[in-house]
Amino acid sequence: SSDDWRVRAAIFGCALILLVGETSDDYASWLEAEKEALERLEVAKLLLTNWIVTSSYNCGLPLWMDDEILEISLCEVMKSLWHQPFNRYAWLVEHEYSQFEMSYHANHIIILGHVFSMLARLFLSAHEKTEQDFYNGNVDVLVEVARRLSNPESDICHFRTVNAAEHYLRLDGEIFAPRMAKIIRRTIKVIREETELGEASETESHNVRLRAAVDARRAKVKNKRMWIISTEAAGIACKIAYH
Secondary structure, three states, X not given: OHXXXXXXXXXXXXXXXXXXXXXXXXXXXXXXXXXXXXXXXOHHHHHHHXXXXXXXXXXXXXXXXXXXXXXXHHHHHHHHHOOOOOOOHHHHHHXXXXXXXXXXXXXXXXXXXXXXXXXXXXXOOOOOHHHHHHHHHOHXXXXXXXXHHHOOOOOOOOOOXXXXXXXXXXXOHHHHHHHHHHHHHHHHHHHXXXXXXXXXXXXXXXXXXXXXXXXXXXXXXXXXXOOOOOHHHHXXXXXXXXX
8 A cells, every 4th residue: 555655653663662762862852753743744754864863873883884875774774674665765865856746655766765775785795895985985976876877867877667676686696796886886987077077066966965964964863883793794684685
């Protein structure tokens, strides 16, 4: 049903109780916000934002993950925990572009969510420091990479249908990782070249707002990470399933 595409507030309430305790300030703040905004369409954005902020310091994800990399990975953890059909980071990104005209379960949203899952899969298998440094060095364009790969109007669109994206996401790890990494590197190169030639003014303006939103969420995380595990262990512990 259409309800399957929306975040169920009760599920998040239970999750936050498990994460931070029913009497915590985090849960009380979330509950108050949930009551005030439950009937509004932007409740999805509110709940996603609270999930990202609240779980950032006790998620156990590796310390090298931060900013968009951490947020995309957190949304992938959420997808796995609640068996959601796609990575909801697509909602946060598209909300910036479309605002209230956004269709929460349109095909292009689902495809974008799948591409974020592909990125998360690469992050969670990035065991070498060179890989981690590459993603951190290009963190400012990762969202645009996902949008370009999932947008049928883009010259470098790679996934034009939901089925195509799902098929690629289900590829065996040994096949998926090198193929997807090659696609990501090629797309980053194109975007960097466009920026150097001054052909990405609109993209840059959206990117500035998106990055400002990320910075604002990161600023709300006042606690240091409670515990850290390796990238390999994170991939296993998060139980990210692609088959």
